[in-house]
Amino acid sequence: MNKQELFEQIRLKRSFLCVGLDPDERKLPAHLADAEDPIFEFNRAIIDATAPYCVSFKPNLAFYESCGLKGWQSFIRTVEHIRANHPHHFIIADAKRGDIGNTSAMYARTFFEELDVDALTVAPYMGEDSVTPFLNYAGKWVVLLAATSNKGSLDFQMTEDAEGERLFEKVLRVSSAWGGDDRMMYVVGATRGRLFEDVRRLAPHHFLLVPGVGAQGGSLEEVCRYGMTDECGLLVNSSRGIIYASSGTDFAEAAAAAARQVQEQMAEILTARGL
Amino acid sequence: MNKQELFEQIRLKRSFLCVGLDPDERKLPAHLADAEDPIFEFNRAIIDATAPYCVSFKPNLAFYESCGLKGWQSFIRTVEHIRANHPHHFIIADAKRGDIGNTSAMYARTFFEELDVDALTVAPYMGEDSVTPFLNYAGKWVVLLAATSNKGSLDFQMTEDAEGERLFEKVLRVSSAWGGDDRMMYVVGATRGRLFEDVRRLAPHHFLLVPGVGAQGGSLEEVCRYGMTDECGLLVNSSRGIIYASSGTDFAEAAAAAARQVQEQMAEILTARGL
Numbered sequence: 001m002n003k004q005e006l007f008e009q010i011r012l013k014r015s016f017l018c019v020g021l022d023p024d025e026r027k028l029p030a031h032l033a034d035a036e037d038p039i040f041e042f043n044r045a046i047i048d049a050t051a052p053y054c055v056s057f058k059p060n061l062a063f064y065e066s067c068g069l070k071g072w073q074s075f076i077r078t079v080e081h082i083r084a085n086h087p088h089h090f091i092i093a094d095a096k097r098g099d100i101g102n103t104s105a106m107y108a109r110t111f112f113e114e115l116d117v118d119a120l121t122v123a124p125y126m127g128e129d130s131v132t133p134f135l136n137y138a139g140k141w142v143v144l145l146a147a148t149s150n151k152g153s154l155d156f157q158m159t160e161d162a163e164g165e166r167l168f169e170k171v172l173r174v175s176s177a178w179g180g181d182d183r184m185m186y187v188v189g190a191t192r193g194r195l196f197e198d199v200r201r202l203a204p205h206h207f208l209l210v211p212g213v214g215a216q217g218g219s220l221e222e223v224c225r226y227g228m229t230d231e232c233g234l235l236v237n238s239s240r241g242i243i244y245a246s247s248g249t250d251f252a253e254a255a256a257a258a259a260r261q262v263q264e265q266m267a268e269i270l271t272a273r274g275l
Numbered sequence: 276m277n278k279q280e281l282f283e284q285i286r287l288k289r290s291f292l293c294v295g296l297d298p299d300e301r302k303l304p305a306h307l308a309d310a311e312d313p314i315f316e317f318n319r320a321i322i323d324a325t326a327p328y329c330v331s332f333k334p335n336l337a338f339y340e341s342c343g344l345k346g347w348q349s350f351i352r353t354v355e356h357i358r359a360n361h362p363h364h365f366i367i368a369d370a371k372r373g374d375i376g377n378t379s380a381m382y383a384r385t386f387f388e389e390l391d392v393d394a395l396t397v398a399p400y401m402g403e404d405s406v407t408p409f410l411n412y413a414g415k416w417v418v419l420l421a422a423t424s425n426k427g428s429l430d431f432q433m434t435e436d437a438e439g440e441r442l443f444e445k446v447l448r449v450s451s452a453w454g455g456d457d458r459m460m461y462v463v464g465a466t467r468g469r470l471f472e473d474v475r476r477l478a479p480h481h482f483l484l485v486p487g488v489g490a491q492g493g494s495l496e497e498v499c500r501y502g503m504t505d506e507c508g509l510l511v512n513s514s515r516g517i518i519y520a521s522s523g524t525d526f527a528e529a530a531a532a533a534a535r536q537v538q539e540q541m542a543e544i545l546t547a548r549g550l
Contacts, residue, residue, distance in 0.1 A: 024381070062374055062381040068389050072347050098398065099337055099371055100425040100491075106299070106337040114343050123373065123398045125420055127427020145400055150375040152402020155449055159436050167431065167442065174430055216375075 001090055001118050002139060003182050003207070007231045009055045009088055011275060014267035016232050018056035018092065018209065019259060020239025021046065021078060022063045027244060029251045039067065039074035044081055045252035046243050053256065053263035056090040056235050057082055058209075079115055090235070091117040092143060092209065098122045101129035112137045119143050121187060121209070124171045128178055135179040142184050146171050146199065149189025149212030172202040181206040188227070190218020190236065196226035207233050213262075214241030220262070224269050232275060238262060276365055276393050277414060278457050278482070282506045284330045284363055286550060289542035291507050293331035293367065293484065294534060295514025296321065296353060297338045302519060304526045314342065314349035319356055320527035321518050328531065328538035331365040331510050332357055333484075354390055365510070366392040367418060367484065373397045376404035387412045394418050396462060396484070399446045403453055410454040417459050421446050421474065424464025424487030447477040456481040463502070465493020465511065471501035482508050488537075489516030495537070499544050507550060513537060 010016050023039045035041040047057060064075035082091055097107045097120065104122075111120045112134070119141035122131055134142045147157055147168040157168040165173070172186060181203070188199050190212035199208065208227055212218035213236055220236060227234055242262075246254030276284075285291050298314045310316040322332060339350035357366055372382045372395065379397075386395045387409070394416035397406055409417045422432055422443040432443040440448070447461060456478070463474050465487035474483065483502055487493035488511055495511060502509055517537075521529030 022378070060374070060378055062372075062378045062385070066381040066385040066389065068385070069344060069347055069351065072344055076344065094374075096374055096398070097337075097371070099335070099369075100423070100486075101427075103297070103335055103337045106341040110337070110341040110343070114341065123371070123400050125398050125400045125431060126371075126423050126425060127430030127432070129425050129427040131427070148375070148401050150401060150404050152376075152404040152406070155402030156400060156442065156445065157402070159434075159442065159445060161434050162437050162439075164437075167434065170431065170434060211375075 003231070006055070006090055006207070009090070010232045010270070013053070013055055013263070014270055015053055015055055015263040016234050016236055016266055017054040017259060017262050018058050018235045018237040019046070019050050019054045019242055020094070020211070020237050021057055021059040022239045022243065024063060025067060027247070029247050029249065031249055037070070037074055037077065039064070039071065040077045043074070043078045046255050047078070047082060047086065049252040049256035050242065050259040051086045051089060053259035054089070056092060058092040058094050058237055060094040076115065079117060083116065090119065092119040092121065093117040094121045096121050096123050096145065098124070098126050098130040100126065101133055104130050105133040108134045108137065112140045119185065121145065124175065131175065132178055135183050142179065143209050144171065144175055144184060144186055146186040147188045147192050147195055149191045149216050149218065153189065169198065169202055172199065176203065185209050185235070187211065190220070190223050191216055193222050194226055196223060200227065205229060205231070205233065207235060209235050209237060211237045214238045220265055228269070228273060230275070232270070278506070281330070281365055281482070284365070285507050285545070288328070288330050288538070289545055290328055290330055290538040291509050291511055291541055292329040292534060292537050293333050293510045293512040294321070294325050294329045294517055295369070295486070295512050296332055296334040296518065297514045298518065299338060300342060302522070304522050304524065306524055312345070312349055312352065314339070314346065315352045318349070318353045321530050322353070322357060322361065324527040324531040325517060325534040326361045326364060328534040329364070331367060333367040333369050333512055335369040351390065354392060358391065365394065367394040367396065368392040369396045371396050371398050371420065373399070373401050373405040375401065376408055379405050380408040383409045383412065387415045394460065396420065399450065406450065407453055410458050417454065418484050419446065419450055419459060419461055421461040422463050422467050422470055424466045424491050424493065428464065444473065444477055447474065451478065460484050462486065465495070465498050466491055468497050469501055471498060475502065480504060480506070480508065482510060484510050484512060486512045489513045495540055503544070503548060505550070507545070
């Protein structure tokens with residue numbers, strides 16, 4: 001999916017919500033325990049219920065890997081289900097991969113050829129040759145970690161160099177030479193507030209993937225005030241606040257209601273911005 | 276395995292070699308193509324042939340994930356084979372994981388509970404809460420990326436802050452408060468030469484995992500001159516130079532010969548150091 005198509009989906013759905021599919025086996029509704037593949041059954045219900053209110057789904061690989069082989073099976077089924085039933089939804093594999101060049105090329109093959117997701121999150125620490133193998137696929141995206149939403153993001157990402165440039169700013173600046181805003185997005189945590197202004201100075205047109213609204217305490221209004229562009233430029237992720245809205249048999253309806261609530265806020269913001 | 280046990284294995288084997296198990300499906304010896312699980316058959320032969328000459332095995336997850344479900348099956352079988360047949364070998368899952376706290380905890384569960392490897396490589400970009408969940412397991416290790424062997428390592432890892440501290444040095448200094456040298460190791464590329472002196476100022480007693488000898492051009496002598504401690508303190512990895520020493524039916528014997536050649540160099544160095 002290219003940038004224009006993503007923006008069109010946002011205008012059509014009046015939403016820039018990404019639903020994080022992070023199914024913790026120990027938190028699934030009890031009545032799913034007997035299913036042949038409880039994680040996939042959970043995801044399928046969540047996906048079908050929330051699809052009208054979001055433009056993207058983001059499974060985090062950790063939650064699948066922790067269940068071993070059957071977890072990978074659930075992940076693959078989840079991607080296939082989205083592709084087959086919601087072909088206009090943007091799929092982000094949240095895997096935070098990144099290795100030396102020939103190894104990153106193997107990861108790229110996994111996620112973009114075998115699995116056919118639209119985007120993969122990548123960690124920048126190892127630099128250019130760890131990232132560029134992911135940029136060789138037409139219509140596929142790298143979502144590079146820049147300023148993350150967690151407390152530990154303060155440990156290294158905010159370190160200033162001798163010229164006062166912070167590490168996340170250097171990541172934005174240097175990586176923009178590797179691929180343009182038609183190929184790269186950046187992770188910027190919703191908890192970072194006015195930092196979005198600094199991000200926009202370096203990445204005025206890029207899409208940003210924004211985790212941290214909801215359970216982690218970020219504010220949607222603030223993110224939009226400082227981070228939105230005239231092509232929206234934001235995919236705001238919510239995971240726990242939507243997928244665990246209820247732990248009963250009504251979990252999918254509750255997830256839909258939670259997603260719809262966010263979508264309605266987003267629609268207002270888009271309209272106010274004339275988008 | 277604790278630090279003392281690892282050092283004992285090094286003294287016993289006269290080797291600090293780690294064999295990188297990075298089996299690229301497209302490079303396997305042709306006669307294995309008909310096996311039910313070619314990657315596992317390849318690994319099993321390499322492991323059994325090289326085990327006398329090394330103290331550690333390091334499968335890189337990228338090479339398994341790229342084969343989808345059957346790749347994960349091969350990875351699991353590989354770990355189980357080492358555990359069952361070479362119980363004193365140190366298993367490093369080279370996965371370069373790292374995410375927000377609750378997600379890193381899921382990865383820790385995968386690798387340390389489900390799979391029972393000894394160590395996992397972790398990327399530092401997301402800071403403390405992305406790393407500490409891996410430190411809650413007795414006898415298990417985090418191998419944190421510090422100064423990697425690839426060209427892209429120059430992009431961010433060498434960036435100096437206002438006080439002249441480079442990012443990899445900050446990673447070493449800050450992370451040493453998260454866990455001691457009984458729980459953490461660092462990745463330092465063999466291509467970095469005298470940088471090992473700088474690393475040793477900050478991490479005098481830690482084990483270092485050293486990739487980049489062989490195919491990537493690093494020198495074993497230089498690594499040992501600047502990086503070795505009085506408990507050795509080094510695990511030097513070689514992947515392609517050993518596992519692809521021959522592509523014929525003699526691949527395992529050729530791998531053994533290549534591993535033995537490195538081991539003999541290592542034995543000389545250890546002896547010269549009085550270890």
